[in-house]
Amino acid sequence: MGPIVTLMPKNRSSLLNSRATLKRRPTPHSVVSWFGSCLFAVVYVAARPLCHHRTILNLIRRIASHIQRGTATWFSSWPVTPSESAAIDSLTETSADASKHYYPPSPSAGMEVWTDASLWGLGCILEWRSKQGIHTDTAAYPCLNMKAEDIYVAEMLAGLWGMTWAASRGHPTDIWFTDNAAAAMSVSKGHSTTAFGDEILCNLWNAGAWPRSIALVPSACQRADALSRGSFTVPTQCKCTHVAWAPRAGYT
Structure with missing residues (x-):
């Protein structure tokens, strides 16, 4: 089984958009915990497990909590802190480099x-x-x-x-x-x-x-x-x- 590569899109705003502002501490829910655990699988980072990126996991839990409660909608602004933005940039760049190293492009093959x-x-x-x-x-x-x-x-x-x-x-x-x-x-x-x-x-x-x-x-x-x-x-x-x-x- 080969390495698992990143699912982060080039336009990271698609992951971060939501409208609601968190007014109370979210309660644990299956969607939140499940989505967080899945990110361990769908993101490959060389020698840097996603569990070390606490800011990203916290951001995902915030978004997932709003989606689960029905208070999130698409095409609206979501406040992203500088530390969250920097962590996502670091994660996507490292993952992209790793996928290019392991998988050279061959666009002719479907x-x-x-x-x-x-x-x-x-x-x-x-x-x-x-x-x-x-x-x-x-x-x-x-x-x-x-x-x-x-x-x-x-x-x-x-x-x-x-x-x-x-x-x-x-x-x-x-x-x-x-x-x-x-x-x-x-x-x-x-x-x-x-x-x-x-x-x-x-x-x-x-x-x-x-x-x-x-x-x-x-x-x-x-x-x-x-x-x-x-x-x-x-x-x-x-x-x-x-x-x-x-x-x-x-x-x-």
Whole structure:
């Protein structure tokens, strides 16, 4: 399993935008703790774990708390302290350097991205073809404290993780495979019914990782299903019939 790369977009304002000002100390919630724990998986920093970036984790918890309570909206200002801004700059620069070192760009090769989420965590498969044959990379991460109501967000975040990982390697996503209809339709339409979903879509667009097509597959045929449940037994191919369609060109 290769290193896990950053999901931070080039335009970091997409992560920081929200409208409400925190008026009371947020109470712990599954979305907040789960989203914070997932960031350990989706950000790769050479020799510097994200757990050391306390200012970033605190910022994420503030935003996630407002999103969970329904007091956050997209396209509005969020106060960011200088220390938070500097920490994010340092994190994204280090992660970008690491991904370039491990993954030299090869934009000619398209990629299949399979992502899935369960109450255990996230799973991702990247597969592409070259003159040397078929290449496959896999990754999985446990997300603690996840509840059933978090699955939609988990599926969206898994898709963001996989497609941004592919983009960081210089591969466009030819087809994104998911078994979650709500997540597939959100990316297809370019907008979501929730602030959290819009946050993820905008990050996907800013990262230059928008898929060329989407395929909704049955859960029984989801190749990343085992990874999302903690097993590294990955099916070699999908035996189900599926139809891929082109999404709208970006976040709207």
